[in-house]
Amino acid sequence: MDFRFTDEHEAFREEVRAFVREHLPDGGERGGGEGGSDEGFTRTLRFQKAMAERKWLTMAWPKEYGGLAASHWQQMLLNEEMAYQRAPSGGNMGVMWVGPALMLVGSEEQRREHLNRIATAADHSWWCTLYSEPGAGSDLASLQTRAVEQGDEFVLNGQKIWTSGAHRSNYGWLAARTDPDAPKHRGITMFILDMSSPGVSVRPLINMGDEHGFNEVYFEDVRIPRRNVVGEMNRGWYHLAVALDFERSSIAGFSGARRTVEEYIQYAQEHYGHVERNRQARLAFADRMVEIEVGTQLAYRIVHLQTRGIIANYEASAAKLYSSELSQRIAGTGMKLLGLFGQLRPGEPQAPLGGSVGQSYVTSVSATIGGGTSEIQRNIIATRGLGLPRG
Numbered sequence: 001m002d003f004r005f006t007d008e009h010e011a012f013r014e015e016v017r018a019f020v021r022e023h024l025p026d027g028g029e030r031g032g033g034e035g036g037s038d039e040g041f042t043r044t045l046r047f048q049k050a051m052a053e054r055k056w057l058t059m060a061w062p063k064e065y066g067g068l069a070a071s072h073w074q075q076m077l078l079n080e081e082m083a084y085q086r087a088p089s090g091g092n093m094g095v096m097w098v099g100p101a102l103m104l105v106g107s108e109e110q111r112r113e114h115l116n117r118i119a120t121a122a123d124h125s126w127w128c129t130l131y132s133e134p135g136a137g138s139d140l141a142s143l144q145t146r147a148v149e150q151g152d153e154f155v156l157n158g159q160k161i162w163t164s165g166a167h168r169s170n171y172g173w174l175a176a177r178t179d180p181d182a183p184k185h186r187g188i189t190m191f192i193l194d195m196s197s198p199g200v201s202v203r204p205l206i207n208m209g210d211e212h213g214f215n216e217v218y219f220e221d222v223r224i225p226r227r228n229v230v231g232e233m234n235r236g237w238y239h240l241a242v243a244l245d246f247e248r249s250s251i252a253g254f255s256g257a258r259r260t261v262e263e264y265i266q267y268a269q270e271h272y273g274h275v276e277r278n279r280q281a282r283l284a285f286a287d288r289m290v291e292i293e294v295g296t297q298l299a300y301r302i303v304h305l306q307t308r309g310i311i312a313n314y315e316a317s318a319a320k321l322y323s324s325e326l327s328q329r330i331a332g333t334g335m336k337l338l339g340l341f342g343q344l345r346p347g348e349p350q351a352p353l354g355g356s357v358g359q360s361y362v363t364s365v366s367a368t369i370g371g372g373t374s375e376i377q378r379n380i381i382a383t384r385g386l387g388l389p390r391g
């Protein structure tokens with residue numbers, strides 16, 4: 001089988017490289033996690049705006065919604081190259097799953113109002129995802145945040161947790177219970193929430209990498225207009241499941257991982273003499289590179305399904321599972337390579353590789369939790385992929 005891309009694709013890849021060189025002359029950012037600084041977020045927005053001007057932010061979306069109707073392979077090449085160059089993606093949920101979900105189940109009014117704003121990276125178009133609650137994570141259908149119908153509005157009360165980027169978002173993609181008497185999967189509705197609504201309060205949660213990425217979000221008598229109901233009332237669970245498929249399809253990033261391992265190899269060659277003589281490092285690098293190759297094929301499989309109009313489901317879980325666990329193995333390989341120096345954090349003068357190794361060792365722990373834990377992905381693969389009965 002020939003896995004090479006066409007000359008046209010390779011020319012496009014070159015165009016992307018030139019774009020990144022122009023807009024990130026000092027190169028992209030290493031390590032980190034989702035909780036970047038305010039300065040970093042401003043840089044992300046600036047870069048995304050430049051991408052949006054070329055319609056690259058949403059290149060596979062239909063033209064009527066601000067895309068280029070580009071092929072899914074072209075989108076994949078763009079994502080790969082951006083990740084390899086460490087361009088700031090900033091976890092733009094509007095682009096990754098809210099927009100695609102609105103295209104499928106949103107009203108015409110919602111599509112008109114939001115899709116072009118997401119595609120053009122307009123001001124005030126940053127989204128967060130309000131699913132998890134203190135008592136509802138893996139068992140998301142148990143969520144208790146209530147939206148009670150009152151005339152032409154819904155009144156929202158409850159709490160969400162682990163909400164990434166809520167402190168920067170002006171819109172929330174929200175799941176709330178609208179029918180407490182129905183079986184738990186059948187009483188949930190999806191809403192668009194204006195995060196500046198009175199009664200919404202956002203409190204920071206700092207992760208163990210000392211980053212402010214996620215938050216707690218509280219709702220006290222928040223009023224949501226009826227036109228912000230997405231899709232059918234009480235069918236939110238099914239709409240949310242599709243959005244989760246989009247989310248997991250977009251998580252797998254293997255070209256950024258390749259860049260990291262290449263950097264480790266270069267570091268080892270420069271600092272420890274010939275890697276060829278260090279058996280342990282050689283084997284670890286070889287293992288990681290083989291795994292990256294396997295992961296790349298899992299990600300390509302999702303694209304192949306998308307080209308056939310299929311939304312990847314257990315296939316996306318497989319790629320998400322593999323990518324998140326691999327990110328931890330790669331960080332572990334980096335820590336072994338650097339020894340005690342690996343503990344030095346970004347900003348420390350003697351930190352090798354900008355302190356990125358220790359930082360990703362700590363922040364990659366959450367990769368196997370966010371977007372659904374590894375156990376949940378394995379359950380999905382076992383039941384929907386392999387047809388095994390529920391355990």
Ligand SMILES: Cc1cc2nc3c(=O)[nH]c(=O)nc-3n(C[C@H](O)[C@H](O)[C@H](O)COP(=O)(O)OP(=O)(O)OC[C@H]3O[C@@H](n4cnc5c(N)ncnc54)[C@H](O)[C@@H]3O)c2cc1C
Nearest residue numbers: 129130131132137138162163164366369370371372373375
């Ligand atoms: C970095 C990060 C970002 C996040 N961002 C968001 C966000 O933006 N919006 C949002 O809504 N949520 C977000 N989350 C929350 C995330 O979706 C939940 O943490 C996740 O779904 C797990 O839920 P939980 O934390 O309640 O753990 P629990 O569900 O309580 O799980 C605890 C443990 O039990 C295991 N377990 C649970 N059920 C089963 C089962 N049926 N079979 C086998 N094992 C099981 C789990 O795998 C886990 O090991 C984020 C989390 C992280 C770490």
